[in-house]
Amino acid sequence: MIREQRVGLLFLLAFIIGTEIYIHRDSLFSGKVEKESLPLNIQNIINSENQTDSKPILTTYFNPNAYSEADWQHIGFSKKQASIIIKYKNLVGGHFVSKEQLKQCFVISEEKYYELAPFIQLPEKITGNKTDHPTFTQYTLKKFNPNSFILTDWKNIGFTQKQAEVIIKYKELIGGKFISKDQLKKCFVISESKYKELAPFIELPENINQNNQTYTNTTYTLSQFNPNQFSSLDWQKIGFTQKQAESILKYKNSIGGIFISRDQIKKCYIISEEKYKELAPFIQLPEKINKNEQEKFSIDDKTIKYTLSKFNPNLYSSADWQKIGFSQKQAEVIIKYKNKLGGRFTSKQQIKQCFVISENKFNEIEPYIQF
Numbered sequence: 001m002i003r004e005q006r007v008g009l010l011f012l013l014a015f016i017i018g019t020e021i022y023i024h025r026d027s028l029f030s031g032k033v034e035k036e037s038l039p040l041n042i043q044n045i046i047n048s049e050n051q052t053d054s055k056p057i058l059t060t061y062f063n064p065n066a067y068s069e070a071d072w073q074h075i076g077f078s079k080k081q082a083s084i085i086i087k088y089k090n091l092v093g094g095h096f097v098s099k100e101q102l103k104q105c106f107v108i109s110e111e112k113y114y115e116l117a118p119f120i121q122l123p124e125k126i127t128g129n130k131t132d133h134p135t136f137t138q139y140t141l142k143k144f145n146p147n148s149f150i151l152t153d154w155k156n157i158g159f160t161q162k163q164a165e166v167i168i169k170y171k172e173l174i175g176g177k178f179i180s181k182d183q184l185k186k187c188f189v190i191s192e193s194k195y196k197e198l199a200p201f202i203e204l205p206e207n208i209n210q211n212n213q214t215y216t217n218t219t220y221t222l223s224q225f226n227p228n229q230f231s232s233l234d235w236q237k238i239g240f241t242q243k244q245a246e247s248i249l250k251y252k253n254s255i256g257g258i259f260i261s262r263d264q265i266k267k268c269y270i271i272s273e274e275k276y277k278e279l280a281p282f283i284q285l286p287e288k289i290n291k292n293e294q295e296k297f298s299i300d301d302k303t304i305k306y307t308l309s310k311f312n313p314n315l316y317s318s319a320d321w322q323k324i325g326f327s328q329k330q331a332e333v334i335i336k337y338k339n340k341l342g343g344r345f346t347s348k349q350q351i352k353q354c355f356v357i358s359e360n361k362f363n364e365i366e367p368y369i370q371f
Contacts, residue, residue: 060193063121064102065095066139066158075116081107100125145203146178147171157198163189166342173251173340174269175244182207183269188341188350226284227259228252238279244270254340255333255355262287264355308368313351314344324365330356346371 062071072082088105089096096102099122103113139157154164166189171178178184181204185195220238235245251268252259259265262285266276306324321331333356338345345351348369352362 060191061119061121062193063158065089066197076112077107096122098123098125141198141201143201143203146184158194159189162342169342173247173254175241175247178204180205180207186269189346222279222282224282224284227265239275240270254336259285261285308365310368310370312370314338314371325361326356 067085069079069082069086072085073079077085084107085105088107092101099117099120102108102120102122103117108116141157144153151161151164151168154167155161159167167187170187174183181199181202184190184202184204185199190198222238225234225238232242232245232249235248236242240248247270248268251270255264262280262283265271265279265283265285271279308324311320311324318328318331318335321334322328326334334354337354341350348366351357351369352359352366
C-alpha cells in the first residue's frame with residue numbers, strides 16, 4: 001500500500017470514530033448505557049421528560065399491579081412515563097412481584113422510588129422461601145353482591161388472605177349480611193381508596209333505609225332495661241332477629257364484655273339510627289362514659305411510673321400495655337379490640353378509636369407508636 005493510500009485510510013478511520021462518538025455522545029459522557037432489553041427508546045424519554053413538577057404526597061398504601069396509567073400520573077409521573085411503567089409490567093410477566101423489580105423500571109428515578117417505597121404493597125425481594133406478603137394478581141371488577149362472596153372471591157379482587165378472613169368475620173358480627181355500601185365501608189381492613197375502587201360495582205344501596213331493615217314485625221312494649229343483662233332472647237323480644245341478637249352479644253364481648261354507655265350501643269353496626277332512637281330513652285346507661293363507670297377501668301396503683309420508648313403495638317401483650325400505664329382491664333380490652341380488627345393494628349387511627357384509650361392517653365403514646 002503506497003503512502004497516499006495509508007494516509008487516506010487513516011483519515012477514513014478517524015472520520016468513522018468521530019461520527020460514532022458524536023452519535024453516542026450522551027451515553028459516553030453521562031456514564032449511562034442504552035437499554036436494549038425494552039422495546040422502547042427509554043433513554044430518549046428519560047432525557048426529554050422528567051417527573052412532573054407537581055409533587056403529590058402519598059398517605060395511603062397502594063398495589064402497583066392495580067394501577068392504571070391515570071393512577072401513575074396522579075402520583076407524579078408524566079403520561080409517557082406512566083405508559084412505559086405499564087408496558088414494563090407486561091414485559092416482566094403482567095405483574096410486579098417485588099419492590100426491587102419495580103425499582104428497576106428505567107423511568108422511575110432513585111429519588112422517586114424512595115418516595116414511593118414505604119407505601120408499596122409488595123415484598124422487598126422475592127426469595128426461595130415463602131414470605132408473609134400477599135401475592136397480588138390482576139383482576140377485573142364487575143357488579144357483585146358482597147353477601148354472596150366467599151373467602152376466595154375477596155382474594156380475587158385484591159385482598160390478602162388475612163383481610164378476606166376479617167371481612168367474613170365482620171359480616172357475621174353485623175348479623176350475617178351487608179345491607180348497605182356504607183356498612184361495608186366501615187370494615188377496618190377496607191381502605192378508603194379500596195372502597196372507592198369497589199363502590200361502583202357493589203350491588204347494595206348507599207345507606208340503610210326503612211325498606212332495608214330486617215327487624216321482625218313482632219309487636220312489643222319497651223320498658224327500662226339494662227343491656228348488660230340482656231340475653232339473646234331478650235334482644236329478640238324487642239324487635240331483633242336471632243342472628244342480630246347473637247351479633248349484639250358478640251359485639252359486647254369484643255369491646256370488653258360490658259356496655260358502659262349508650263354511645264357504645266349506638267356504634268353497634270346492626271343497630272340502625274332509627275332503632276337506636278327508639279331504644280335510647282329506655283336504656284339504663286349514661287349517654288357517655290362518666291367518672292363512676294370509668295373507675296372500673298382505672299389503674300389501681302396511682303403511683304405507677306413508666307418510661308415510654310418506641311414500640312410496635314402489634315407485639316404488645318396485656319402485660320406490656322399495663323407497663324405503660326393501662327389497668328389490667330384496659331389492657332384486656334385493647335387486646336380484644338385488636339383481635340376484632342383481625343389480629344393486628346394497621347394505623348394509629350385504629351388505636352385511637354379504642355374506647356378505653358382516652359384522647360389524652362393517646363396523645364401521650366402516639367409519638368412512640370411505630371409499625
